[in-house]
Amino acid sequence: MAKKFFIRTKTGTNSTIYFRYNKGREFEVTLKTPYSINPEYWDDKNECYNAAAIKKNAKTTLEKNFNTEISLLNNNLALLKSEISIYLTNNPHANKEEVKDFYNTKYFPEKSKPKTVKNIIPQVFTDFIEYYIKEKSKRIEGKQEPITEATRKKLITIKNRIILFDKKLFIKDINDDFRDDLTQWMQSEKYSGSTIIKDLKYIKTICSFASKKKIDVNNEVLHWEFMRARQTYTPPILSFEELKKIQSTIYPHDYLKNAKDWIIIGFYTGARVSDLLNFDSKNIIHGNILKFQQKKIQNQTHDAEECIYLHPEVLKVLEKREGQFPRKISDVKLNLYIKEVCKIAGLTQKMIGGIKDKEQGERGKKVVKEYEKWELITTHIFRRSFVTNFIDILGKENIKTQTGHKTDDMVNLYNKTAKLDKALRVAEKMSSIFKISS
Structure with a gap:
C-alpha cells in the first residue's frame, strides 16, 4: 500500500497537487486535491511545501503571511492523507468508486450534489406555446429582438383556441390531417x-422552432404552404371627396368636432390610432415634421422612433387649435365618435362589410352583410385611406416612411384601390406620356 502527493506540471507559477493511492499493481486511484502550489517551492521528496522556503526571523507582514501559507498547506496535506488512511483502514475492501465517492464528498462536495436538470421542454402543444412565448420574449443582442405585445396576445389567443379544439394535442401529432381537422372546426365556429x-402560419412557425429544439415534429407541418385568404369584401376607405364632406359639415357637439379633426389628421398621416392619440405638438421640428415613439413596438426594439410629414391640412387643424393637437380621448370613444361624424356627413351609401357580433363578446365573429358605410368606419380606416390615396403620388418607399410599415407586402395589404380606379390611373398616366412625346 502506498500513498503519495505529487504535481504533474513543473513549469509555470501554479500547479495542482494530486494524491495517488495504490494497493498492488491492479488497484490504483489518483485524486485531484483542492490545493495547488508554485512548482518552484514543491518538495518532491517530502511531498509538501519546501520547508527551506520558510523565512527565518520573519518581521514584515508579507514574510509572516508567507510562512503561514507554507504551514497551512503542509498541515492540510497531512490532514488529507490521515483522513484517507483512516477511511482505508476502516474500509479495507473499498473499491475505486467507493474511495472516490468518499474523497469527493469530503473535499469536493459540489460533485456529490445532484446535477441541475434543465427545464424539460413541454411536448403538449399548448404548453409549448407558453415556452415559445417565454423564449421569444428575450432580447439577444445581434440575434433576436423580443416579440411584440401584439404577437404575444395573438399566441395566447391561438393557445386558447387549441385548448377548445384539443387541449391534449402533442407537437408530434400536428400534421396534414390536423390541419384539415382544425380548418373544418374553425369554419364550423364561423372563423x-x-x-x-x-x-396555421403561427402554428407552423412554432413547430419549426420546436424542431430546432430537437423536439419530435412531423415533417408535414414544416412544408405547409398557404394561399392568400379569399376576401369576400373590401374594407372601406375615405376618398378626398368624402373627407371634404366631413370637413364642410357642421356638427352639433364639441366632441364631434374634436373627432372630425382627428379624422383629418389620421387621413393625412396614416398613423396607428395608438400613436395618433399621443401626438404632441412639442415634438414638431422644422415646422412640419413630427417625431414620436411608436407605441406598438417601443418596448421591443431600439428603432421605435419615427419622423413623419405633417400635411398643410394637418397644420391648419393645429393652427385653429392654437398650435395643439385635438383633445386626447380613448381609442374606443374615437371609434364611436367617428362613426357618428361620418353618419352626419352623409356617408350612408350601402356596401358589403363585416362587423363583429357584439352579443358574442370578445370571441364574436364578424357578420358579413350589407351596411351603411358609416357603420363600417373604424380608426383603422386612416391607414388604409392614406396608403390608397397617396400610393401613386408618394411611391411605396415614401409610404413606408410615413406609416412605419417595414415591407412592401404590408403596404399592398393596405392599398384598397379598386381595379377600375387602378386601370383609370394607368390610362391617365399613359395619356400624359403620349402628350409629352407628341
Whole structure:
C-alpha cells in the first residue's frame, strides 16, 4: 500500500497537487486535491511545501503571511492523507468508486450534489406555446429582438383556441390531417378564412422552432404552404371627396368636432390610432415634421422612433387649435365618435362589410352583410385611406416612411384601390406620356 502527493506540471507559477493511492499493481486511484502550489517551492521528496522556503526571523507582514501559507498547506496535506488512511483502514475492501465517492464528498462536495436538470421542454402543444412565448420574449443582442405585445396576445389567443379544439394535442401529432381537422372546426365556429390561415402560419412557425429544439415534429407541418385568404369584401376607405364632406359639415357637439379633426389628421398621416392619440405638438421640428415613439413596438426594439410629414391640412387643424393637437380621448370613444361624424356627413351609401357580433363578446365573429358605410368606419380606416390615396403620388418607399410599415407586402395589404380606379390611373398616366412625346 502506498500513498503519495505529487504535481504533474513543473513549469509555470501554479500547479495542482494530486494524491495517488495504490494497493498492488491492479488497484490504483489518483485524486485531484483542492490545493495547488508554485512548482518552484514543491518538495518532491517530502511531498509538501519546501520547508527551506520558510523565512527565518520573519518581521514584515508579507514574510509572516508567507510562512503561514507554507504551514497551512503542509498541515492540510497531512490532514488529507490521515483522513484517507483512516477511511482505508476502516474500509479495507473499498473499491475505486467507493474511495472516490468518499474523497469527493469530503473535499469536493459540489460533485456529490445532484446535477441541475434543465427545464424539460413541454411536448403538449399548448404548453409549448407558453415556452415559445417565454423564449421569444428575450432580447439577444445581434440575434433576436423580443416579440411584440401584439404577437404575444395573438399566441395566447391561438393557445386558447387549441385548448377548445384539443387541449391534449402533442407537437408530434400536428400534421396534414390536423390541419384539415382544425380548418373544418374553425369554419364550423364561423372563423374567417384569414384568421384560419394566420393561425396555421403561427402554428407552423412554432413547430419549426420546436424542431430546432430537437423536439419530435412531423415533417408535414414544416412544408405547409398557404394561399392568400379569399376576401369576400373590401374594407372601406375615405376618398378626398368624402373627407371634404366631413370637413364642410357642421356638427352639433364639441366632441364631434374634436373627432372630425382627428379624422383629418389620421387621413393625412396614416398613423396607428395608438400613436395618433399621443401626438404632441412639442415634438414638431422644422415646422412640419413630427417625431414620436411608436407605441406598438417601443418596448421591443431600439428603432421605435419615427419622423413623419405633417400635411398643410394637418397644420391648419393645429393652427385653429392654437398650435395643439385635438383633445386626447380613448381609442374606443374615437371609434364611436367617428362613426357618428361620418353618419352626419352623409356617408350612408350601402356596401358589403363585416362587423363583429357584439352579443358574442370578445370571441364574436364578424357578420358579413350589407351596411351603411358609416357603420363600417373604424380608426383603422386612416391607414388604409392614406396608403390608397397617396400610393401613386408618394411611391411605396415614401409610404413606408410615413406609416412605419417595414415591407412592401404590408403596404399592398393596405392599398384598397379598386381595379377600375387602378386601370383609370394607368390610362391617365399613359395619356400624359403620349402628350409629352407628341
